[in-house]
Amino acid sequence: MSYDVVILGLGYVGLPLAQQAIRAGMSVLGFDVDETVVRSLAEGRSHVDDLSGTDVEKMLAGGFQPTTDETLIGQARTAVICVPTPLAEGDGPDLRAVLGATSAIGRNLRPGMLVVLESTTYPGTTDDEVRPRLEQMSGLTAGIDFHLAFSPERIDPGNAVYGAHNTPKVVGGYTPKCTDRAEAFYGRFVETVVRTRSTREAETAKLLENTYRHVNIALVNEMARFCHELDIDLWDVIRAAATKPFGFQAFYPGPGVGGHCIPIDPNYLSHNVRSKLGYPFRFVELAQEINTTMPAYVARRAQNLLNADGQAVRGATVLLLGITYKADIADQRESPAAPLARQLAALGATVAYHDPHVTTWDLDGVPVSRTEDLAGATASADLVILVQNHREYDPDELARTAKRFFDTRGVTTIREAHRL
Numbered sequence: 001m002s003y004d005v006v007i008l009g010l011g012y013v014g015l016p017l018a019q020q021a022i023r024a025g026m027s028v029l030g031f032d033v034d035e036t037v038v039r040s041l042a043e044g045r046s047h048v049d050d051l052s053g054t055d056v057e058k059m060l061a062g063g064f065q066p067t068t069d070e071t072l073i074g075q076a077r078t079a080v081i082c083v084p085t086p087l088a089e090g091d092g093p094d095l096r097a098v099l100g101a102t103s104a105i106g107r108n109l110r111p112g113m114l115v116v117l118e119s120t121t122y123p124g125t126t127d128d129e130v131r132p133r134l135e136q137m138s139g140l141t142a143g144i145d146f147h148l149a150f151s152p153e154r155i156d157p158g159n160a161v162y163g164a165h166n167t168p169k170v171v172g173g174y175t176p177k178c179t180d181r182a183e184a185f186y187g188r189f190v191e192t193v194v195r196t197r198s199t200r201e202a203e204t205a206k207l208l209e210n211t212y213r214h215v216n217i218a219l220v221n222e223m224a225r226f227c228h229e230l231d232i233d234l235w236d237v238i239r240a241a242a243t244k245p246f247g248f249q250a251f252y253p254g255p256g257v258g259g260h261c262i263p264i265d266p267n268y269l270s271h272n273v274r275s276k277l278g279y280p281f282r283f284v285e286l287a288q289e290i291n292t293t294m295p296a297y298v299a300r301r302a303q304n305l306l307n308a309d310g311q312a313v314r315g316a317t318v319l320l321l322g323i324t325y326k327a328d329i330a331d332q333r334e335s336p337a338a339p340l341a342r343q344l345a346a347l348g349a350t351v352a353y354h355d356p357h358v359t360t361w362d363l364d365g366v367p368v369s370r371t372e373d374l375a376g377a378t379a380s381a382d383l384v385i386l387v388q389n390h391r392e393y394d395p396d397e398l399a400r401t402a403k404r405f406f407d408t409r410g411v412t413t414i415r416e417a418h419r420l
Helices: 014-023 035-042 053-061 070-075 096-106 125-138 176-186 199-229 234-241 265-277 282-292 294-308 337-346 374-380 395-401
Strands: 003-008 028-031 065-067 076-081 114-117 147-150 169-173 193-195 317-321 350-354 368-370 383-386 405-407 417-419
Touching: 003 014, 003 070, 003 096, 014 028, 014 053, 028 070, 035 053, 035 065, 070 076, 070 096, 076 096, 096 125, 114 125, 114 176, 125 147, 125 199, 147 176, 147 199, 169 176, 169 199, 176 193, 199 234, 199 265, 199 282, 199 294, 265 282, 282 294, 294 337, 294 383, 294 405, 317 337, 317 374, 337 350, 350 374, 374 395, 383 395, 395 405, 395 417
Parallel strands: 003 028, 003 076, 028 065, 076 114, 114 147, 169 193, 317 350, 317 383, 350 368, 383 405, 405 417
Antiparallel strands: 147 169
């Protein structure tokens, strides 16, 4: 049997990609080294927010085949790498999963195949890390015997408007013909394909997108601090500024940044600049400094709210509402709720949480209890902090019933609530 594509890594990026390819009538093989993930998918169960069990069942009915057998990779015309690239020590990307997937392809690479890296990384990874490994293991030459390209993932979990089909796809090949092949592949199931000059431009485009957001979020996070001291309502400031029809895009402060992209990806570029050019990418490093200190700032504000009423934070019960990195999903990757809970616990608070999407929360020894009784826990807690505004919450109503309510998302409208 032959496959149109094999997708290596069946997580938040790979699984939606597989779904779109199946919908376009392509034959799709899904490869993952995690046997539990493969078995779960084969039984019609999903482990990512954007796909339900019904979606997976439809994929299986359409011919989707999840597997841990890497020898099947050689039966695909295209191989797409969608594995995680977490931060390693020194703020560079941990490429072990990428290189592992590359090796699996290299052992099974056939002439004429297209290999695409989608995992976010630093500029030069495709040409300098993936290409040599593929060539060495297969004896084939990129751009001649097989095609090689980079296409950054643009998955936004929970986004009901933009998905894999209608989000423009950037592609950059090792050679122009490699770009042609990648453009033709993605053009089968993505509305718009955007070409770049080479793999490096495509790799850097992804980092620019997220660095732009990282820096602007840091800007409003720093403004939140001094606006609070100056008794200026930053949320009202942003609302007013956003009425300008040109030259301004609204960004909002929060308890920190989360997810895989914003708190991590800009560091790849900063690390690359430092290691190759010998000087810092100062915007990124300053933004990182500001954004990573926001949970500690929120904890200090929480302590001050209690102190203002003559109550010590030590022994106080603090309820966190919403511990995921984004509203209305279950993804906890790099959520600021985790460092915030640790900060509060270190101050002596008793921390509890409520989240309709998260049943268990492991904070490496920090005791945090989960409550099912939202109304009761809100009324009894000494302080309630809205960390993530899930649609299940009515912030104004919760603020009315709470002894003290700290809104880090700027969604409350009543005087009883304290806003970041």
